[in-house]
Amino acid sequence: MIIFHVGAVAHSQRLRPVVDDDEVLVARVLRGDPQAFRDLYGRHGRYVAGVVFRLMGDDADLEDIVQDTFVRAAERLASLRNPAQVRPWLVTIAVRLAQSRMTRRRRRSWLRQQIIRAAPTVSDPRDRAPADELYSALDQVPDKLRIPWILARVEGQKLEDVAAACDTSLATVKRRIAQAQTRLDRRLGAGA
Amino acid sequence: MTDAHARDLANAPVPWDDVRHRRVLGKIEATLQSRRDAAAQPSTGRRRGLGWATAGVGMVAAAAAALWLVLVPSPPPADDIAAAVVAPTDDVAVAAIPTIPYVVWPQLRLPDDSVAQLRHGARVDVDQHRDDLVRLSQHSGEVRYEVTPDRSRSFVVEAAGVEVRVVGTIFTVTLDEPLERLGVAVERGLVEVDDGERVARLGPGDELRLDLSDDDLLLLDPDPPVPTAPRTPRPSIETLLANADTARARGDLPRAAAALSEVVRHHPKDPRAYSASFQLGKVERARGRHSAAANAFAKCWRRAPNGALAEDARAEAAQSWSAAGHEKRARAAAENYLERYPSGTHRARMRSLLGG
Numbered sequence: 001m002i003i004f005h006v007g008a009v010a011h012s013q014r015l016r017p018v019v020d021d022d023e024v025l026v027a028r029v030l031r032g033d034p035q036a037f038r039d040l041y042g043r044h045g046r047y048v049a050g051v052v053f054r055l056m057g058d059d060a061d062l063e064d065i066v067q068d069t070f071v072r073a074a075e076r077l078a079s080l081r082n083p084a085q086v087r088p089w090l091v092t093i094a095v096r097l098a099q100s101r102m103t104r105r106r107r108r109s110w111l112r113q114q115i116i117r118a119a120p121t122v123s124d125p126r127d128r129a130p131a132d133e134l135y136s137a138l139d140q141v142p143d144k145l146r147i148p149w150i151l152a153r154v155e156g157q158k159l160e161d162v163a164a165a166c167d168t169s170l171a172t173v174k175r176r177i178a179q180a181q182t183r184l185d186r187r188l189g190a191g192a
Numbered sequence: 193m194t195d196a197h198a199r200d201l202a203n204a205p206v207p208w209d210d211v212r213h214r215r216v217l218g219k220i221e222a223t224l225q226s227r228r229d230a231a232a233q234p235s236t237g238r239r240r241g242l243g244w245a246t247a248g249v250g251m252v253a254a255a256a257a258a259l260w261l262v263l264v265p266s267p268p269p270a271d272d273i274a275a276a277v278v279a280p281t282d283d284v285a286v287a288a289i290p291t292i293p294y295v296v297w298p299q300l301r302l303p304d305d306s307v308a309q310l311r312h313g314a315r316v317d318v319d320q321h322r323d324d325l326v327r328l329s330q331h332s333g334e335v336r337y338e339v340t341p342d343r344s345r346s347f348v349v350e351a352a353g354v355e356v357r358v359v360g361t362i363f364t365v366t367l368d369e370p371l372e373r374l375g376v377a378v379e380r381g382l383v384e385v386d387d388g389e390r391v392a393r394l395g396p397g398d399e400l401r402l403d404l405s406d407d408d409l410l411l412l413d414p415d416p417p418v419p420t421a422p423r424t425p426r427p428s429i430e431t432l433l434a435n436a437d438t439a440r441a442r443g444d445l446p447r448a449a450a451a452l453s454e455v456v457r458h459h460p461k462d463p464r465a466y467s468a469s470f471q472l473g474k475v476e477r478a479r480g481r482h483s484a485a486a487n488a489f490a491k492c493w494r495r496a497p498n499g500a501l502a503e504d505a506r507a508e509a510a511q512s513w514s515a516a517g518h519e520k521r522a523r524a525a526a527e528n529y530l531e532r533y534p535s536g537t538h539r540a541r542m543r544s545l546l547g548g
Contacts, residue, residue, distance in 0.1 A: 033368075033373075034221075034312075034368070035366065035368070035373065035375055035401070038217060041217055041220065042213075045213055045216070045217070046206075046208055046213065049206060049208040049212075049213075050206045050208070053206045053207065053208070054201055054202070054204075054206075059207045062207070062208070063212065063215070063216050063219070066216050067216050067219050067220050067223065070216075070220045071220055071223050071224060071227075074220070074224055075224075075227075133197065134194075134197040134198070134200070134201055137197075150201075153194075153195075153198045154198050154201050154202045155202070156202070181194065184194045184197075185194050188194050188197060
């Protein structure tokens with residue numbers, strides 16, 4: 001986000017851009033500035049919501065997961081080693097929370113059926129069909145393969161960030177993405 | 193095939209609109225506040241979290257109950273309640289109305305259907321409510337204003353000596369006294385923010401921060417529109433000064449302050465604006481608005497550091513900062529005074545401010 005400094009005299013204004021990056025925001029949050037936390041949420045909240053929505057395949061738990069992500073982030077921000085990497089860090093928290101929800105869902109088959117019926121929430125029916133098809137296929141893929149695949153192939157994250165978010169090594173995450181790809185290709189028909 | 197599906201999924205709309213975005217932020221802040229409150233209990237004896245200065249977040253029942261109790265002409269005790277409104281007339285209704293799910297903020301509904309949503313630790317006074325002018329004073333906390341469009345009357349919110357003027361719009365003012373920060377965020381319409389020396393005009397999506405400690409204005413927006421506000425003819429300085437004198441003679445201090453404030457703001461080059469700043473400081477102090485008084489006195493001596501009123505204005509500014517509870521500013525102002533006027537007539541008062 002860009003900040004403009006207004007060094008104006010009466011009834012006139014002059015703007016010059018100043019960069020207020022994540023490091024500055026994090027430092028301000030740690031100093032107890034509530035507005036800085038709102039800015040941090042404003043900058044990354046939508047992105048985190050998008051990642052969670054695509055991971056979960058529906059918006060049933062979307063608000064809860066985003067809320068929990070930022071609550072945890074606020075309480076653990078002091079432990080963030082590199083404040084410039086706050087977005088991948090938030091995604092890591094969100095992924096773990098999403099994974100936990102998925103595990104709970106899978107234990108309850110009736111809820112799973114409900115998810116399949118409800119997923120995904122998109123506005124255009126033309127978009128809905130392929131998304132439904134993909135989620136039907138993804139639903140047959142274990143979470144440990146499904147999550148890195150979505151982060152890498154749908155979110156376009158760097159493999160290093162995917163590995164960090166999944167709390168595993170780069171080699172493992174590459175192997176899991178490849179396994180997920182194979183299963184999805186088989187179900188969806190590679191090259192069809 | 194899988195690639196195409198992945199692309200479709202990446203491009204599919206996410207059901208996350210502004211309402212949802214704000215609702216979740218409200219829930220996050222309420223959760224954090226409740227955890228902080230729980231952590232601050234004597235039984236646990238520990239603190240964690242961000243240590244924000246906001247009071248009463250999420251304490252909806254307490255805030256609503258407090259609001260019902262403050263419909264009296266005298267100011268409420270600030271420390272005891274999360275949100276308070278002092279209304280000078282009977283035609284202002286206060287009610288706890290649910291606005292968004294999960295978080296319910298008390299609302300102040302004005303006769304023209306404008307609504308002030310009282311959020312974190314909000315304290316608001318309605319100074320004036322006339323057909324041509326609505327003037328509110330925000331003493332602390334966060335308030336979201338939804339102003340009914342009406343070009344025939346001015347809607348002014350004053351916070352820490354800074355005026356926010358609107359015609360019809362939705363905007364939020366956040367006054368963080370401990371951190372000495374003022375924020376104005378505009379959702380719709382146009383807003384003019386005036387700290388007496390500078391004016392910033394904000395459009396939809398703009399956000400402005402005023403650091404009250406170093407007079408720094410920050411406008412947050414990646415691509416800020418700079419709208420041109422419609423100009424209306426302003427009263428002459430003679431009219432305004434006459435209005436101020438008449439109002440003071442009648443004891444109508446809010447109207448006197450409004451007239452003097454107009455003089456200072458709109459006629460800054462007129463020599464009479466100098467003494468008007470000082471008069472404004474005295475009027476604001478008489479109203480018990482010590483931060484506004486300090487700002488007015490400071491404006492006076494800054495305008496003419498060697499002027500006839502400069503010594504008095506510096507001393508009164510220090511005294512007003514102290515009365516407003518801004519001890520750091522009061523000390524700095526007193527030290528400045530003593531440095532500049534070591535044998536000044538107010539030296540004893542200034543030393544007492546420094547604890548000497």
